[in-house]
Amino acid sequence: MSDETMRWAAAVPAANHPGGALRRWARGWWAVVHLVLHPFVLGLHLTALVLLITxxxxxxxxxxxxxxxxxARLLVAAGARLERYRLAAVLDVRVPAPPRHPRATGPWWRRVVLDPRPWRYAGHLxxxxxxxxxxxxxxxxxTATGLAALAAPAVSAALGHAGEHAWPFGIPGTVRAPALLVVAVGVxxxxxxxPVAAAFxxxxxxxxxxxxxxGRGEREAELRRRVVxxxxxxxRAVDSVEAERRRIERDLHDxxxxxxxxxxxxLGMAKRALDRGGPEAARExxxxxxxxxxxxIADMRHVARGIHPPVLTDRGLDxxxxxxxxxxxxxxxxxxxxPPGQRPSPTAEAIAYFCVSEALTNTAKHARASRAVVQLWHEAAPGAGLLRVRVSDDGVGGAAPAGGTVADGGSGLRGLSDRLAAVDGRLHVDSPPGGPTVLEVAVPWAAGGGR
Incomplete structure (x- = not known):
């Protein structure tokens, strides 16, 4: 097989192969279920539309x-949430809700009437x-006609109208057809x-x-917020890197x-002692x-461990x-x-490692704890998922306010928060006075690019 043929074969969608087509047809029954559910929510949708128009x-x-x-706005919003949930539950299609608008200016009734989201929701309903x-x-x-066609010969036989021409159900005066043809039509x-349901x-x-x-305006506002x-x-990441560089310089100097x-x-003193003929002094x-x-050597290893430990690269987070x-x-x-045999990106691993290192350092220095627990796991999420870290101890607490704000929790926690924010990660600290302290971290599994 030539290279061109192999590339063409690899480019053919899986659905074009017999097995893929069969799986696609089987998934189409979920579309059937989705459409069949429409009449059950029709009452809510029509009520919302009538109230909105009136x-x-x-x-x-x-x-x-x-x-x-x-x-009507309340019912339309409820109908939109119901449709998002139905799309996700039946068709596995997730449509994120638009972000909330910042508080607009002007009369409240104008904001109510001119808000475009309820009108878009109403259009969908x-x-x-x-x-x-x-x-x-x-x-x-x-579906109903197909099932009736499959059942017609058996029902006709049960009613005593069995024969070569038994459609439908042997009722006199109706169109007759061979039973085999009827079953074929049903199939x-x-x-x-x-396929028809999948198209709809x-x-x-x-x-x-x-x-x-x-909407377009909301997407632009979200992009502007994202840029900010x-x-x-x-x-903050640049400041964090600069602070880390100064820390390394200080550690090396001290x-x-x-x-x-x-x-x-x-060594210089030992050399002079040998020159003067004092081997005992030189030995000391x-x-x-x-x-x-x-x-x-121990100090160098400690500093190197604070930069990036070799064991993390060689053997992973565990x-x-x-x-x-x-x-x-x-x-x-x-x-x-x-997941066995899988590792997060090097960036995600490094951030998770330093979060654990900082948390355990704080526990040893300030918490007066008798034990600590470190938990790491993979959490399913859009994309490659999240690397989750939780570090808890039974110490005296007070690392940050109970609400999880790290602004007053010390430079170490602020540095972790800045490092996580650079890769869209999250840091939550719950450390009320008297304890316990729980630090939770969520890092994108492929932060900074996968392996």
Missing amino acids: GTALVPVVGTGLPLLLL ALVSTFGVLGAGVVLAL LLLAAAP AAVEVQVARVLLGA TLTETRS GPQQRLVSLAMQ LLEAASGSATAA AAVSALAAASPVPVEVEVHL
Whole structure:
């Protein structure tokens, strides 16, 4: 097989293969279920539409339509939420609700009447009440007729009208057809129901994305808000990196650098002692220099662990967090429930590791806790999901207000919050006075790009 043929075969959608087509046909029955549910919600939708139209028409009449309009808005919003839930539950199609508008200016009645969202929702309910109900009727007719055709020969035989021509049910004066042909027609009608339902449902899904989702103005407002947020988080991330650089410089200056200076001085003194013929004094100085070298190595390892531990790269979060727990002066229990054979992105791993490291450091320094628990797991979410981290202890609390705000929780927590904000992560701290303290982190599984 040539390379061009292989590339063409790989580009063919799975639904074009027999197995894919069969699975697609089977999924079409969910579209049948979705359409069949239309008549059950028709009453709510029609009531909301009638109230909305009547209330709008009566608003100029000394405002008599405003109560109806307010009630209609509530019903329209409820109908929109019901449709979003139905699309997600039956068709596995999620249509996010548009973001809330900032508080607008002007008279309240003007905001009520001119808010575009209820009108878009009402347009979708009108579509569901017409096109959707029409699709439900077509699909129900196909399904019911197909089932009747399959059952017709058996029912005709049970009624004593069995024979070569037994359709439908052997009732005199009706059209007759061979039983085998009747069954074949029934099979064809039932086979046609899922594709027809899928076509109707596809139209509904596209319209729902337009009318139930965010409008153009809302999308632009959300993009502007996103740009502002990214600008702020970028600035905080730069400040966080600069603070981390200064911390590393301070750690190097206060630890390994002082050890190495002491080591150099001890070696120089040992050399002069040997030159003067004092081997015992030189031996003592060399032993002190050996101790300084060992301490310098330990300090360097500590600083390197604060930058990015090699065990995190080589063996992953489970081993790295277990090493942190083993080095903690407070007994720590570690629970890791990550998908076997899968690892989050290096950025997500590093952020989760430093969150655990900071939390355990605070526990050891300030919490006066007798034990701590670290939990890591994967949470399903749109996209690749989330890497969730929870660190709890039984200490005295007070790391941050009980509501989870980290603004007053110390520079370490603020640094973690800034680092998480740069990758759309979240940090929540619950640490009331008297404890316990619970720190929860959510990091996008593929933050900064996957492996």
